Amino acid sequence: MERVETARDLVLGYVRALNTVDEAMRVALPPLDRLADLLGLARSRRISRSDRIGTYSYTVHGAGCRFVSDNGIEVDVDFAADGSNVFDLWRLRQYGLSLPEPLEVTDDDLRAAVRSLQPLLNEVRPGWFGVAG
Template sequence: MEQLVITVGDSPDDIVARFADTIVRCLTALSREYIGFERPAVGQPMALRTREAQGTLRSGALEGIGRFQIHGRGCRFELMDGAEVDVDWAEDGRVQFDSWKILMFARSVGRSSIDRDALRAAAGTAPTIEQIDDDSFTIAGDDFTVSWGQD
């Protein structure tokens, strides 16, 4: 499998576009490897269901991508090239992120001088991102919604 390599321009629009693309690529890889999420009880952390009967896990590797760590209601990806992305799932099950998560991605790819407000503004106008509120966003046409009901 080809390795995911992140190249990012310097503008806030470039960074936001790469962030969104990276989320989609990481979550697509995750959904190909695992059959879904499980949460044993309300308030319990979620885990990925493996293809093996009764198997779950909270961290692992994705071929050609890097490592992932499930946390609370989210997932953090550490890519092989050093880039990092982190997303959460909102109460309604949609993927959700804010300008802080975009800023952390920007810093992980060497764009440390970028302004958080500029990233927030760029996310608000990005065609691949839908704004939920002042500083909450999701991927437009989100195909990564999870169900919080127990199986």
Template sequence: MTGEPLSEVEAYLQALSRVRGAVQRCHPGGEGLVSLLRLYRSRAMEKTGILCEGLEYNFHGSGCLFVEVDGAEVDVDFLEEKLEVFDPWRVRRFSMSVENEPSGSLEGIAEACRSLVSQGRLTEPRSGWFSIAA
């Protein structure tokens, strides 16, 4: 069964919400995922490891890959070290990690994200990069 782009994006957003919740429970009072980036950059946190609840993390370039206990991969980048962002490729990677058959194209995922931007659920701080609206 082929997924629809909007369903793919919604599933990624639910997983991202779970990751954010786990990070908040592990590091209460922090600023979410960006707090982890600061800890890593200050060398107070290793490049890879396991947070509470079995959530794995691996910092890379300008982002971090989180792997949930069930193997779901939630990858985010950080824009100017302040804002977590994702692109259609990261949504696709998540879908494949949970063994969902991806929708037709990355452009379809981008269009689905832009429809969520028009609804006020996401922002597009840079062309092709999306973030959950505050």
């Protein structure tokens, strides 16, 4: 049970870190209504696909964006068609490994942790999760 609690703490930490990134980006880039708007700004070349904003470096990729804070914590997120933030177990693991005291957890523990956090989180498509809105 302790492993699932550790995985649960990791998932909650990721969600908090994602919210922090979202807030920081919207403050730094006033035209941003939501984090997913970064894709459109990068595609229209209004911002670079890879740069630094405030205390984060970012890289726009495919359907998402990877953020790395000054202290090396990585938050990678994809965006659903409706612009909502979505993530999978791989992104959660990468976040855990980037922490100052890295957390290595199994997919099974992460899956159990995500399930235990419903209805806060929901599975938007198989293997992909989002924060319930």
